[in-house]
Amino acid sequence: MRELFTTDAGPALINIALLAILFIVAIAIARLRSLFAIxxxxxxxxxxxxxxxxxxxxxxxGYTEAAVGAGMSTAVLLGAMLLTARTAKPDKPFKRLGxxxxxxxxxxxxxxxxVDLPGLGDPNSPANTGAGMTYVHVNWYDTGVPNVVxxxxxxxxxxxxxxxxxxVFVAGLAxxxxxxxxxxxxxxxxxxxxxxxxxxxxxDA
Amino acid sequence: MVEFVLERxxxxxxxxxxxxxxxxxxxxxxxxxxxxxxxxxxxxxCLFYVSLGKVNGGTAPILLPADTPASYGAGHAAxxxxxxxxxxxxERFADLHHVYSNPLPHVLMLTAxxxxxxxxxxxxxxxxxxxxxxxxxxxxxxxxxDMETALAQELEAAKDINEASA
Numbered sequence: 559m560r561e562l563f564t565t566d567a568g569p570a571l572i573n574i575a576l577l578a579i580l581f582i583v584a585i586a587i588a589r590l591r592s593l594f595a596i597x598x599x600x601x602x603x604x605x606x607x608x609x610x611x612x613x614x615x616x617x618x619x620g621y622t623e624a625a626v627g628a629g630m631s632t633a634v635l636l637g638a639m640l641l642t643a644r645t646a647k648p649d650k651p652f653k654r655l656g657x658x659x660x661x662x663x664x665x666x667x668x669x670x671x672x673v674d675l676p677g678l679g680d681p682n683s684p685a686n687t688g689a690g691m692t693y694v695h696v697n698w699y700d701t702g703v704p705n706v707v708x709x710x711x712x713x714x715x716x717x718x719x720x721x722x723x724x725x726v727f728v729a730g731l732a733x734x735x736x737x738x739x740x741x742x743x744x745x746x747x748x749x750x751x752x753x754x755x756x757x758x759x760x761x762d763a
Numbered sequence: 764m765v766e767f768v769l770e771r772x773x774x775x776x777x778x779x780x781x782x783x784x785x786x787x788x789x790x791x792x793x794x795x796x797x798x799x800x801x802x803x804x805x806x807x808x809c810l811f812y813v814s815l816g817k818v819n820g821g822t823a824p825i826l827l828p829a830d831t832p833a834s835y836g837a838g839h840a841a842x843x844x845x846x847x848x849x850x851x852x853x854e855r856f857a858d859l860h861h862v863y864s865n866p867l868p869h870v871l872m873l874t875a876x877x878x879x880x881x882x883x884x885x886x887x888x889x890x891x892x893x894x895x896x897x898x899x900x901x902x903x904x905x906x907x908x909d910m911e912t913a914l915a916q917e918l919e920a921a922k923d924i925n926e927a928s929a
Contacts, residue, residue: 577776584783584803593795600799607806615823615864616813619872627806631880638887639795642894646793647901657789661782668778677770679819681862686818690867694824698831699855706824706866711873722874729881736888 576610591646593639601632618707773814781807794890794900798883805879809872816865824866830859 583603587596604627611620676683693710703709711719784807787800890900897905 573773580780581776581783584780584787587796587799587803588783588787588790593793596796596799600802603803604806607810610810611813614810614814614817615821616816616869616872617823617825619809619813619869619876622873622876623806623809626876626880627802631802631883634880634884634887635795635799638891641891642795642900643793646791646796649790649792653792654790657786660789661786664785665778665782668781669775672771672774672778675771675774675815677767678773678814679817679821680770681818681821683815685815685868686865688867690816690865693866694826694863695857695859696855698826698857704826704831706826706863707869707873710866710870715870718874722877725878726881729885732885733888736885736892 573610573613576606576613579606580610591648593644593646594636596646597632597635597639600635601628604628604631618705774811777807777811777814781811792901792903794893794902795887797902798886798890801886802879802883805875809875812868812872816868818862818864821862821864824863824869826863827861830857830861832857 580603583599583606587599587603590596590599604623608620608623608628611617611623676685680686693714694706697703697706697709701709701713703713781804784800784802784804788797788804789800791797791800893905894900897908899905899908
């Protein structure tokens with residue numbers, strides 16, 4: 559089974575198993591209504607795709623996906639779920655028809671386009687003969703860091719990474735401004751005490 | 764023909780997962796479910812890019828000892844300075860003994876994952892605010908409440924105009 563990424567049968571079988579799990583999890587997310595289950599399954603999806611990243615040699619991306627995708631974004635989703643609702647409304651079957659048609663059409667177009675792509679793992683594909691491979695050859699002489707991904711991220715593309723940090727900072731700032739630094743909960747406490755005192759007066763009268 | 768199909772089966776599987784994520788993001792009325800679908804879509808796109816950078820028989824792009832020449836030392840003190848480059852005849856382009864996968868898609872997708880979680884948390888904060896303002900996180904109910912509010916405002920405006928003309 560040379561097809562999936564490598565010449566050995568073992569990795570191909572691992573890939574097929576991971577794929578099957580990913581499909582089951584994704585379809586379960588599409589069908590379930592309990593938001594808690596959906597959030598947890600999205601964490602499972604991230605962990606399994608982290609395993610797949612390792613199977614296609616992207617160890618750094620695998621670590622990041624496991625930490626950020628499975629850990630942090632699950633925690634954030636869980637917090638948002640606890641602040642809002644626990645279950646989703648049941649779907650109306652007719653309303654799903656339009657999205658289904660659109661997704662089917664997009665899938666057909668993408669598969670038609672993928673015919674022109676080079677085969678999976680082709681060493682002579684345009685993606686694998688350009689700048690990326692130059693980094694591998696030059697990296698050790700420029701930086702002395704054996705991990706090429708790290709040195710490209712921090713050394714060759716330092717400004718890119720700085721921009722990413724700015725994006726994360728701005729997003730964090732926006733979240734803090736949307737949810738407040740605690741003054742909203744203060745307002746709620748005030749309102750509650752007012753309501754309680756108002757009720758108390760009614761009770762007195 | 765079979766060869767051709769098998770070489771692309773991985774792409775097609777990834778496209779299938781992508782479309783499931785897109786379908787969830789399109790069809791779900793619940794806003795949190797929508798964002799979960801969006802993050803599935805994003806994870807799968809990262810998978811697609813990373814699998815484009817895979818090289819058959821390659822390993823992870825972390826240089827093995829054979830490709831980190833001993834003349835430049837080993838370990839952390841090994842950063843080759845100008846002297847080492849002069850000793851090597853100024854040659855900066857190494858001949859590698861092992862095959863490595865393409866590191867560039869990995870770097871780009873690392874950035875995409877981190878930015879993705881930032882946008883996800885921003886979207887969730889917006890959903891929390893929507894819940895506070897509307898009391899629901901179902902998109903169709905929010906639309907209904909918006910419509911009722913707009914109609915009520917229109918009625919009030921029409922009444923004001925009538926009173927002014929009378």
